[in-house]
Amino acid sequence: MTFKLGRVVRTVTVLGVLYASASDxxxxxxxxxxxxxxxxxxxxxxxxxxxxxxxxxxxxxxxxxxxxxxxxxxxxxxxxxxxxxxxxxxxxxxxxxxxxxxxxxxxxxxxxxxxxxxxxxxxxxxxxxxxxxxxxxxxxxxxxxxxxxxxxxxxxxxxxxxxxxxxxxxxxxxxxxxxxxxxxxxxxxxxxxxxxxxxxxxxxxxxxxxGGVDQSRLSGDITWLPQNEPLDFHWEFNASTLSWGDKLLVTGPIYSRTDTGVLPIAIPSEAFFDILDDVPGTNVDSSSALEGCLIFPSNATANSLPPLEIGIGNLNFSIPASSYIVPPTLYSALNITADNMTHTFIAPGGFGAFDLGQKFLENAYSAYDMENHMIGFALLA
CATH class of the missing domain: 2.40.70.10 (Acid Proteases)
Structure with a gap:
C-alpha cells in the first residue's frame, strides 16, 4: 500500500480455469x-x-x-x-x-x-x-x-x-x-x-x-495465475496486454500486482505517456489528492474516451471511461480546483508494470491462494 498517488512504482503459463481446491x-x-x-x-x-x-x-x-x-x-x-x-x-x-x-x-x-x-x-x-x-x-x-x-x-x-x-x-x-x-x-x-x-x-x-470464493459474484470461472517470486513479497503476477480502445499499448508479460490499499489504476509508464501524447491538451495532475494522474481537456468525456482494456490470462477486463474518470461531484473532496478539466484515476506504475488498485478491483473479482501461491481473477456477474 502507498498513499503517494502518481509515485506508485511497483513468462509464465496461465493455469487455465478454476482448479479443484479453490472450487470446493x-x-x-x-x-x-x-x-x-x-x-x-x-x-x-x-x-x-x-x-x-x-x-x-x-x-x-x-x-x-x-x-x-x-x-x-x-x-x-x-x-x-x-x-x-x-x-x-x-x-x-x-x-x-x-x-x-x-x-x-x-x-x-x-x-x-x-x-x-x-x-x-x-x-x-x-x-x-x-x-x-x-x-x-x-x-x-x-x-x-x-x-x-x-x-x-x-x-x-x-x-x-x-x-x-x-x-x-x-x-x-x-x-x-x-x-x-x-x-x-x-x-x-x-x-x-x-x-x-x-x-x-x-x-x-x-x-x-x-476459505474460498463467492460464486454468486462471478461470471464464468476464475482464471488462476502463478504468483511471481519472491513469494513472500506481494501478490504479484504477469498480466498479458494493455489497450487504449483499439490501440494495443503494451504486450506481456507485464509485471503486475493488486493492492486494495491503493486508489488509482497505475499502468505501465510507457503506456501512460502514450495516452498523454494521444489526446491533445492532456497533462498530469500536480496539485490535488490525485497527484500524478492524467487530466484530459474538458471536451474529453466518458462518451468520447475509449476504455482501458487489461488482459489477464484468458480474460479481458474492460474499464470504461465512466469508471476511470473522476465524477465532478467528488472534485471538492479530492481537492481538485481545475474543475474545467476531466480528471482521472489513471496513474503511472513504472516501466512495464501495473499496480491495480481499487478503481480496477471495482471492475473485477480477485482471489488469493496462499497454499498454492496463485492469484485468480474473474469477470463480475
Missing part, C-alpha cells in the same frame, strides 16, 4: 462485509467548510477485539500483512488479551505505524481468530489521504511481514490463523469491491470471503 463448494467459507467510503466521513463531505484537502476513497471493514471494542474504518490492504488497530480509538486490552512484551513497526511507502504487539481474539464479520498477533498503534504518520483510519488489516502473502514484530522473523496473518485454527479448510480468500456513486455514496456492500 463444500468447503466452509466466512464472510466479511466491506464498504467503499469517501474520507473523511460523509458528514464532512457535505459540509463545505470542512477541511477536505486530503480526502480520498478507501475500502474498509470493522474489527472486534480488545475490551469488547469495535474498530470501524479498518483499511483492507492486500499490500501488507500485519493487523493493527488504534489509529483513532485507543485499543484497551480485554479478557482475551495476552501480553507478549513485543513491539511492531510497519512502513507504508510515505508513512508508517508503530506500537505495542499483543495476542488477542479478533473477529471480522463471521470470521474469528482466537490467537492473533495484533498491533496497538501509539504512533502513525502519513495516512492523511485515508483519514479517519482506525487501523489496517493486511492480507498480503505468507511471510511478507518479515521483521515487523520484534522477537519474530515473520508472524501469521489473519488468513493463516483462520486455517491453522480450523475455521476454514483452505487458505484462500476472494475480494469483491463495490464502487461509489457520483454523489459519493456506496452503491452496495462488498465482501471478503475467507
Amino acid at each position: 463448494a463444500a468447503a466452509p467459507t466466512l464472510k466479511v462485509p466491506l464498504t467503499s467510503k469517501l474520507a473523511p466521513n460523509f458528514a464532512g463531505f457535505y459540509n463545505s467548510s470542512a477541511p477536505l484537502t486530503n480526502a480520498a476513497l478507501k475500502v474498509v471493514t470493522s474489527v472486534q477485539t480488545g475490551d469488547d471494542q469495535t474498530f470501524s474504518d479498518i483499511l483492507i490492504d492486500t499490500g501488507s500483512a500485519i493487523l493493527w488497530v488504534g489509529g483513532q480509538e485507543k485499543y484497551i486490552p480485554g479478557n482475551y488479551t495476552h501480553e507478549i512484551n513485543q513491539t511492531f513497526s510497519v512502513g507504508y511507502g510515505t508513512g508508517g505505524v508503530s506500537g505495542t504487539a499483543y495476542v488477542d481474539r479478533v473477529t471480522i464479520g463471521t470470521a474469528t481468530v482466537d490467537s492473533q498477533i495484533i498491533g496497538d498503534a501509539n504512533y502513525t504518520d502519513g495516512f492523511t489521504l485515508v483519514e479517519p483510519l482506525n487501523g489496517i488489516i493486511g492480507l498480503g502473502p505468507v511471510g511478507s511481514n518479515y521483521g515487523e514484530v520484534s522477537g519474530f522473523n515473520t508472524t501469521p496473518t489473519f488468513v493463516q490463523n483462520l486455517y491453522t485454527e480450523g475455521k476454514i479448510s483452505h487458505m484462500i480468500f476472494g475480494i469483491y469491491i463495490t464502487s461509489l456513486s457520483e454523489s459519493g455514496i456506496p452503491e452496495g456492500t462488498g465482501e471478503i470471503t475467507f
